[in-house]
Amino acid sequence: MAIWTDVFVLGLVLTNFRLLSSSRLAAMIETMVLQAIALTVIPLTLADHPWPLRLMTLSLVTLTVKGVLLPWLLRRSMRAADVQREIEPFIGYTVSILTGIALLGLAFLIAQPLKAATGPGLASLLPGALFSILTGLLIIVSRRKALTQVVGYLVMENGIYAFGAALAVKEPLLVEMGVLLDVFVAVFVMGITIYQINREFDHIDTDRLSELKD
Amino acid sequence: MLLSIVAIPAVLGAAAFFISSRRLRRAMLLLGSGGHVAAVAVNAVRPAAVEPGAWVGLDATGLLFLAVTSILFAAVAVYTAGYLGRESGRIVNDAEEGFAFYNWPEAKFIGCLLLFLATMSLVCISRDLGLLWVAVEATTLVSAPLIGFHRHHRSLEATWKYLMICSVGIAMALLGNFFLAYAGHGQVHLNLDDLLSKAAGLDPLWLKAAFLMLLVGYGTKMGLAPMHTWLPDAHSEAPSMVSTLLSGTLLNCAFLGILRGNSVLNAAGLGTFSGELLVFFGLLSMSIAAVFIVGQVDYKRMLAYSSIEHMGILSLGVGLGGLSGVGAMLHAACHSLTKGMLFLCAGQLLHVYGAKTAADVRHALHSLPITAFLWMAGFLAITGSPPFGLFISELTILKGALESGRWAVAAGYLAALGIIFIAMARVVLPMVFGSTREPAATTGDASYAREPRWFVIPAASLGIGVVFLGLYMPPAIWDFLSRAAQLAGGR
Numbered sequence: 001m002a003i004w005t006d007v008f009v010l011g012l013v014l015t016n017f018r019l020l021s022s023s024r025l026a027a028m029i030e031t032m033v034l035q036a037i038a039l040t041v042i043p044l045t046l047a048d049h050p051w052p053l054r055l056m057t058l059s060l061v062t063l064t065v066k067g068v069l070l071p072w073l074l075r076r077s078m079r080a081a082d083v084q085r086e087i088e089p090f091i092g093y094t095v096s097i098l099t100g101i102a103l104l105g106l107a108f109l110i111a112q113p114l115k116a117a118t119g120p121g122l123a124s125l126l127p128g129a130l131f132s133i134l135t136g137l138l139i140i141v142s143r144r145k146a147l148t149q150v151v152g153y154l155v156m157e158n159g160i161y162a163f164g165a166a167l168a169v170k171e172p173l174l175v176e177m178g179v180l181l182d183v184f185v186a187v188f189v190m191g192i193t194i195y196q197i198n199r200e201f202d203h204i205d206t207d208r209l210s211e212l213k214d
Numbered sequence: 215m216l217l218s219i220v221a222i223p224a225v226l227g228a229a230a231f232f233i234s235s236r237r238l239r240r241a242m243l244l245l246g247s248g249g250h251v252a253a254v255a256v257n258a259v260r261p262a263a264v265e266p267g268a269w270v271g272l273d274a275t276g277l278l279f280l281a282v283t284s285i286l287f288a289a290v291a292v293y294t295a296g297y298l299g300r301e302s303g304r305i306v307n308d309a310e311e312g313f314a315f316y317n318w319p320e321a322k323f324i325g326c327l328l329l330f331l332a333t334m335s336l337v338c339i340s341r342d343l344g345l346l347w348v349a350v351e352a353t354t355l356v357s358a359p360l361i362g363f364h365r366h367h368r369s370l371e372a373t374w375k376y377l378m379i380c381s382v383g384i385a386m387a388l389l390g391n392f393f394l395a396y397a398g399h400g401q402v403h404l405n406l407d408d409l410l411s412k413a414a415g416l417d418p419l420w421l422k423a424a425f426l427m428l429l430v431g432y433g434t435k436m437g438l439a440p441m442h443t444w445l446p447d448a449h450s451e452a453p454s455m456v457s458t459l460l461s462g463t464l465l466n467c468a469f470l471g472i473l474r475g476n477s478v479l480n481a482a483g484l485g486t487f488s489g490e491l492l493v494f495f496g497l498l499s500m501s502i503a504a505v506f507i508v509g510q511v512d513y514k515r516m517l518a519y520s521s522i523e524h525m526g527i528l529s530l531g532v533g534l535g536g537l538s539g540v541g542a543m544l545h546a547a548c549h550s551l552t553k554g555m556l557f558l559c560a561g562q563l564l565h566v567y568g569a570k571t572a573a574d575v576r577h578a579l580h581s582l583p584i585t586a587f588l589w590m591a592g593f594l595a596i597t598g599s600p601p602f603g604l605f606i607s608e609l610t611i612l613k614g615a616l617e618s619g620r621w622a623v624a625a626g627y628l629a630a631l632g633i634i635f636i637a638m639a640r641v642v643l644p645m646v647f648g649s650t651r652e653p654a655a656t657t658g659d660a661s662y663a664r665e666p667r668w669f670v671i672p673a674a675s676l677g678i679g680v681v682f683l684g685l686y687m688p689p690a691i692w693d694f695l696s697r698a699a700q701l702a703g704g705r
Contacts (some may be wrong), residue, residue, distance in 0.1 A: 113419065189359070
C-alpha cells in the first residue's frame with residue numbers, strides 16, 4: 001500500500017501549493033476540502049487490511065470535521081465578514097510559490113536524519129507533513145486578512161495531523177477526537193472574533209490591528 | 215472523586231450560560247469556587263495513589279499547581295462578584311480615548327470563568343500527555359472571550375493576538391507529543407507513567423526534538439521570550455481579575471506541560487539537554503523582561519512583563535535542578551499569590567484614576583490608602599524583598615546555582631533582578647508617594663465605595679499568604695515542594 005501513501009502525500013503537497021498561489025478565499029476553502037480527503041485516506045493506506053473499527057471511526061470523524069464542518073464555518077465567517085479575496089498580501093503569490101519550493105527542500109532536509117529513526121512506509125509522509133506545517137506558518141505570517149490566517153492555522157494543523165496519522169493505529173482514539181474537537185472550537189472562536197473585529201473596525205486586516213506595542 | 219475537581223466548575227459553568235438571574239449566577243460563581251477549594255482540599259488530605267496507566271491522577275507537582283489555582287480563583291471569584299455588581303449594564307467610558315463601549319453579557323463571562331477553572335484543573339490532573347494537550351488548548355479557547363470582555367478595539371486586538379499566537383504555539387506542542395510517540399517507535403503510549411518507565415528505550419534523537427517542540431509550544435503559552443509577544447497585550451487589556459488568572463494560574467499550567475516533558479527527558483538520561491535549554495530560555499526571558507520594564511509607562515504592562523521575568527525564573531530554577539528546582543516550586547506559588555494581589559490593586563487604581571499610565575496616578579496613599587499600601591507591599595514582594603516568600607524562593611534558586619558552580623548564570627540572574635527592582639521602583643514609588651492629585655471626578659462612581667470590601671479582603675488575603683510563606687516555612691510544606699521538584703525532573 002506504500003504507493004498509495006505516496007500518492008496521497010503528493011496530493012497534500014500539491015494542495016499546499018494551490019493554497020499558496022490563490023487569492024480567492026472560496027478557492028482556498030475548496031482546497032481545504034481536498035486536503036481533508038487526503039488526510040482521511042493517508043492513515044488507511046498505512047494500516048493493514050482489514051481496517052480496524054477504531055481507525056474507520058477516526059477517518060469518518062476526520063472527514064466530517066475537516067472536510068465538512070470546518071469549511072462550513074469558514075464560509076460562514078466569510079459571509080459574516082464579507083470578504084472575498086486576499087488583497088495585497090505581504091508576500092506576493094509568485095514569491096510565495098518560490099518560497100514554498102524552498103520550504104519543500106527544507107522539509108526533505110529536516111526529515112533526512114529523522115527518517116533513519118522510524119520504520120518504513122513513512123519515507124514520503126515525514127517531509128510531506130513537515131512541508132504542510134511550514135506552508136501553514138508561511139500563510140499565517142504573509143497574509144493580511146484574519147480569515148486567511150485561520151486557513152493558514154488549519155493547514156499547519158493538517159500537517160501535524162498527518163504526523164499523527166502514522167500513529168493513529170496505536171494511539172488512543174480519545175486523544176485524536178479531543179484534538180479534532182479542539183481545532184473545531186478554535187476555528188469557531190476565531191470566527192466569532194473575526195466577526196467582532198469586522199464590526200468594530202470595518203475590516204479584518206490584521207496589520208492594522210497594531211495599537212498595542214512597546 | 216478526583217474528577218469532581220473538574221466536574222464541579224464545568225457543570226456550574228455550563229449552567230451559568232443559561233441562567234438569567236444575576237444574583238443566582240454570582241452565587242454559582244462563588245459556589246463553584248468554594249466547591250473547587252473543598253474538592254482540592256479533600257484530595258490533598260487523602261490523596262489517592264496514582265494508578266499507573268490511568269488518564270488522571272494527582273501527584274505532588276500537579277497538586278501544587280492545582281492548589282495555587284484554586285486559592286487564586288477563590289480570591290478572583292469574590293472580587294468578580296463585587297466587580298460585576300458595579301459594572302453590570304453600565305456603559306463604560308474608555309479611559310484613554312474617550313468613547314463609550316459595552317461589556318460582554320455577564321452570563322457568558324461567568325460561564326467562561328468557571329469553564330476556565332475546569333480546564334486548568336484538568337491540566338493539573340492529566341497523566342496522559344495527549345489529554346494534557348487537549349486541556350491546555352481548551353484553556354486558550356475559554357479564556358479568549360474573557361480577554362475581550364470589554365467590547366472595544368484594543369481588547370479585540372489583544373484577543374486576536376492571544377488566539378492566533380497561542381493556537382500556533384499549542385499546535386507545536388501537539389507536534390512535540392507526536393514526536394514523543396515516534397520516539398517510542400509507536401509502541402509506547404503517551405501516558406506519563408508509561409513514558410517514564412520505558413524512557414531508557416526511547417529514541418534519543420526524536421526525544422530531543424520532542425522536548426524542543428514542547429518547550430516552544432507550551433513556552434509560547436507560558437510567556438517565555440521570545441514567544442511572549444501576546445502576553446503584555448492580553449494582560450493589559452483584559453479586566454483585572456482575568457489578568458490575575460492568566461498570570462497567576464494559566465502560565466503555571468503551561469509550565470506544567472514543559473515539566474512533564476522535562477521529567478521524561480530526565481528519566482531517559484537527557485536531563486542535561488533539557489536543563490540547559492530551560493536555563494537558556496529562563497535567562498533570555500529575564501533579560502527581555504528587564505529591557506521592557508525599564509522605561510515602561512503603563513503599569514499593567516509593567517506587571518505583564520514582570521510575569522515574563524518570573525516565568526524566566528521558574529524555567530531557570532527547574533533547569534538548574536537540585537536545590538534551585540525546589541526554589542522554583544516555591545517561587546511558582548509565591549509569584550501567583552503576589553501577582554494576583556498586584557493585578558487586583560491595578561484594577562482598583564485603573565477604576566478610580568481611569569488611567570493605565572503610571573504618570574496619571576499620583577499620591578495614591580492619600581486617596582486610596584489601603585490599595586496603595588497593598589500595591590507598595592506587592593511591589594516589594596514581587597521584586598524579592600524580605601520578608602516575603604519570593605525573597606526565600608529567589609535566594610534558594612541563587613543558592614542552588616552557586617552550589618552547582620554556575621557562576622555566570624548566577625551573575626546574569628542577579629543582574630536582571632537588580633535592574634528590574636530599580637526600574638519597577640521608578641514606576642511604583644511616584645504612584646504611591648508622588649505629589650497630590652485628586653482622581654478625575656468623571657471616572658470614580660460616587661455611589662460605590664472607593665475601596666470596597668470585595669476588593670480589600672481577597673487582595674489582602676493573598677498578601678498575607680505571601681508574607682506567611684516568607685516568615686515561616688513548615689517542614690511539611692518544604693518536603694512537599696521537594697517532592698514536587700523531584701517529579702518535575704530535578705537532577
